[in-house]
Amino acid sequence: MMHSFAQTNLQLLHQLQQEPYTAGDRQLVAHGYDLAVSLFAGRFRPAGKTFIAHLVGTASILLTIGASVEVSVAGLLHAAYSEGDFWDGQWRPITTKRQQRVRHAVGDSVEHYIARYTQLDWGREAIATLSTQVDTLSALDRDVLLIRLANELEEYLDYGILYDGAHLRQDYAAAAPYIAPLATALGYPRLAQECDRIMQLVGKSGHILAEAHTEAVLMVEGQGEPAKLPWQTAKQLSYALRYLITRAFAVY
Template sequence: MTAQDLFVPRQTNTALYIQLHDAGHPVEDILRVQRAYGVACAMFNGRYRKTGRPFICHAVGAASSVAHFDKDLDLVVAAMFHAAYDSAQYPDGKSSRRSETHRKWLEQKLGPRVEGLVARVGAMKFDTGDPERLAAQGVPAGDEDILFLVLAHDIDDMADGGLAFAPKYGRSIESRVAACAILARRIGRESLAATIEAYGSRYAALGWAAALEDSRLEGFRIAPNVRNYLKLRRDKLRGARVEVL
């Protein structure tokens, strides 16, 4: 796969709409994604990734990656909300865990199938060493759709060099890339596997990015209101690696 052929995830809502239109989605589909994007903006307001990239760009990028490899709109929307039960802000101002209140609220906004996909994505372990473990042990039957979502999500993490500037999976991602490509092929996603390998091959040249890493942060947020600001301050005092600006 050449650099010219390599898929680059979109980072803005309007670019995602154009991508969906060019892929043949009707306007009704795009309107649905537009409504979902409005919900995502509120939920991830003020959130940044460790690299400094606004979280909403990553949410769009994950959705764009899924849309590139699959036309199922529920999967696209679920990818946008993959962190809804991990890093989002709900109207009640409480933690983003999957409480019954949060489940009902998200289901009302996105639909029951999407909410279920989001919950299952949050439950699948895919951190350091997990792809290698799954490649060795096998993926539980029935989780192929969730595996596809987390693999496509990694494309957005890899495409902007984020795993070099903020190496959350360690300095070398060679074993992770190899395992992810194996997993993609096991679920019949050859194009996804090839894209993972193509992006993985670029990381050898990004060793210089380590000098730009800020080791203090797992992520940081500009708190949208006083209540959340105080919560983040409390978390920092308790030892959480979060920067409160």
């Protein structure tokens, strides 16, 4: 699947050179990338794609559709609190020291977006509710929702969702019908069109996403592959493991 969004820091910097951005804008993006490297070195998405490539791709999508540099850098660091390795012995996603570190790197405004993104409920019922309440959202929450939509699109760009496992495919399948309409409601028709195009290619007119739904039904009925841990539970175990590792190597 061909697309023009950046996947590396060099491609992202080149994109910034092609658009009317200032030296200060490029410096902010560079600082965001440096922080991302420190938090996600050696980290991968469930499908095997490097986490850095996913983050860069999300930022690139936001820049392409005309989001502000601050929102785009927040996209570059959207998973900082939920998935980043701060190696501070804390299992909670958001702590005062983590926020201070992020603010020092990219400023208060960007950090506020990231913290808000981390708190965004993206469960099935929440997505359906959001789709009816876009007009009532604050400017901050509209930008946070835009970051989330860019994240969803990036997951589809290289067929990544097809290799994430049945549970995650189910999550994406549930969200898919809402993505383009949400983008339209936010005032980003170009994003909506791209989401529609990519999702149709990946889903082969809905066949693959429907197949994912069938897999989930079979697992519930006791057929198919063994059920896996709920995603949120797996994340909590991941946080706990990081905590134990950092405590084990802590210097007192």
